[in-house]
Amino acid sequence: MQHTHTYLINGDFNQAISPLDRGFAYGDGVFRTMVIRSGLPVNWPLHYQKLVADCAAIGIVCPSAGLLMSDFLQLFSIEDVDSEKQEVAKIMITRGEGERGYKPPAVTTPTRVIIKSAMPQYAKESYAGGVQLHVCNTRLSSQVKLAGVKHLNRLENILARMEWRDEGIFDGVLLDQQGNVIECTMSNIFARFDKVLVTPDLSECGVAGITRQRICDVSSALNLTAEVAQLSLSRMLQADELIICNSLYGAFQVSKIGDTTWVQQALAKTFRNLLSYD
C-alpha cells in the first residue's frame, strides 16, 4: 500500500486549511514532532499526554488518542517490525475555525493535522564529536501562562533561527530577558557539573520537551542527580559536559560555543542508548 500523501487534515487527504482557522489567524493551537518507526509513533503515550496538557493550557480539548492513531495508520505504512525505516510526524491541533476576533467561538471543533516528512540525516560528526551552538541575540519573553507549552506562536524561534547561516552550527542557545539560559531553538539543554545534571527552569518561558523529561527520569540510573534550576550563560559555559536533546535525534553533546570547547565524552551516547536512539 502506497502512502504518497504528505498530510492528513481531520482524517481526510483532500482537505486544506481555511484562512478562518484560528491556527492560521492567531497561532491558536499546539504541535508536536516525533519519530515514526515501522509506521508507528515512538513514545506515543508521552507525546499524547503532553499534547493533551498543552491543548488544556490554552483551553482546547484535544482529540482522542484513538482518533489520532487512526490518522497515523492512514498516513504511515505499518512496516515489518524488523524494518529500520524512520520518518517524522508533526501533529498540529488548533482551536478550529472562527469568526474574526480573539474571542473563541462558544462551540469549536479542533482542527487536527498530521504531516509526514523524511527523517533528517544528521551528520556523523554530530554523533561522534558533538555539535556547535550559536548564542542567539533574540531573547525569549516571559509568559507564565504559556511557559513550557509547545504552541504555534513561534516567531521568537524563527527570529533566533534567522541569526545564523553557517551550516556548521547545529542550533542556537536562547536566553531569557535576564540572560539566563532556557533552551535552544529546537532542543532542550542539560549541563553536567560533576554528578549534577542541571536543566533550565522553564516556568516563565521555553518548551518542556518529552526527551528532557525522559533524561531527567533516567539520570538516577547513571548516578546523576537531575536538577531543574536557573542557569546563567557563564555558568553553563563552565559545565563539565553539555548535552542538547529533542525527540528526533535524542541527545547530542555540545562540542563548541563561541570560544568555549568541550572534549568528547560519553553522556550523550549513553542517553541515546538508554532512550533507544542508537
Next chain:
Amino acid sequence: MQHTHTYLINGDFNQAISPLDRGFAYGDGVFRTMVIRSGLPVNWPLHYQKLVADCAAIGIVCPSAGLLMSDFLQLFSIEDVDSEKQEVAKIMITRGEGERGYKPPAVTTPTRVIIKSAMPQYAKESYAGGVQLHVCNTRLSSQVKLAGVKHLNRLENILARMEWRDEGIFDGVLLDQQGNVIECTMSNIFARFDKVLVTPDLSECGVAGITRQRICDVSSALNLTAEVAQLSLSRMLQADELIICNSLYGAFQVSKIGDTTWVQQALAKTFRNLLSYD
C-alpha cells in the same frame, strides 16, 4: 456584480491554505484590519505603510500595494460614492510555505489573504455613554524585536479575551510584566490629564495601531499635547478622560473600569469627527 466569496488567497477565490504555510505552522506573518467604505479600504496609505513595516520587522517582503489593491477590487464591489455601506477587510501576509523547521526557506513567496466580513454593529451606548473595560490578569510579555508589530502570534490576546464573558464589557486592559498599561486586546489607549494626552510606550510590547498614530497627529489641533510615556494602572485610573481606539470604531470614551467611573465628555466624539468616523 455579486461578491459572495468571503476570502481571496493569492488573488484566487478557489485557493486554500496549506498546513505547510508558515503562517499556520508558526504564526509567521502579520495582519491588519480595516474598514471598506464604498468598496475601498479607508486610510489605505497608512495601513499599507504599516503592513510593509510589520513585514520588514520579521524579514518578509510585503506584496506590492498594486497587487493588494487588485485583490480588494476582486473581493469588494466599488459602490456608488454616496453609498454608506461599510464592510471589514482583514489582510494577512505570511512568509509562505516551507519545509519543517524554523529556518525560513532561502526563497519564499509570501501568502496573501484578504477576508471580507460585516462591519460590527457597535451599541448606541458605546457612542453615547462610553464603554466598560476589564483589567486582564494575562500580562503581555516583553519582546523588543516584535513590539509594536501586528503579527500572527496572538495567543496572549486570546488568553486575555477568554477572561470575561460579560457582554457589557467592551475590551480588556493589558498590562506588561511590570504592571504598566500597554493597550487593550483590540484597541490602543489614551489617557487625558488636563491638556496632556498620554498613550503607553510600546517599545517592549503591544501593537502600534494606525488610529493611535492618527490621534497623536491630530491632538495638537485640539490644543492637546500627545505624549508617549510609561503609564501605570493606578495613574491611568486617575485620568480626566480615557479613550480607546482602533481602525474599525475610531474612538470610544471609557466610562467604567472596575469601581472607577468617568462622566461622559466630548473627546472621543471629537476624535471620531476629526478622523471621519461619525
